[in-house]
Amino acid sequence: QVHLVESGGGLVQAGGSLRLSCAASGRSISDYAMAWFRQAPGKARELVGAWNWAGNELYGVDSVRGRFTISRDNAENTLILHMNFLKPEDTAVYHCAARRGPLATAPGDYTHWGQGTQVTVST
Secondary structure, three states: OOEEEEEOOEEEEOOOOEEEEEEEEOOOHHHOEEEEEEEOOOOOOEEEEEEOOOOOEEEOOHHHOOOEEEEEEOOOOEEEEEEOOOOHHHOEEEEEEEEOOOOOOOHHHOOEEOOOEEEEEEO
16 A cells, blocks of 8 residues: 655745645555545646656646646655646645556546645735
8 A cells, every 4th residue: 555645845936836736655656546636625636747667747727737747756666746927727735646556637547646736826
């Protein structure tokens, strides 16, 4: 079983940047398809982006393309979400998730979840 812990959230002004980390323990992230989701108050959880060890990646929310990227830190067994040019509509709780098998877009396809980290973007 893999255990996921997110960190790096906080309050940032619009136009700023944040770097979220998802530290995995118990298993290597290379054994899983990994993803970042976000959930704003009153809204459904939505896919930000997904990544696997083969180098495949996809991004879910159109509005983050060109602003958010996913990378990994091999030594730390950590998945990273780089968020640039943040907007108030990016405000949400960001969750890391993992699943066996190919990349997927639906939250229900992922079996392991972190507790989430709050990102708040002010105007």
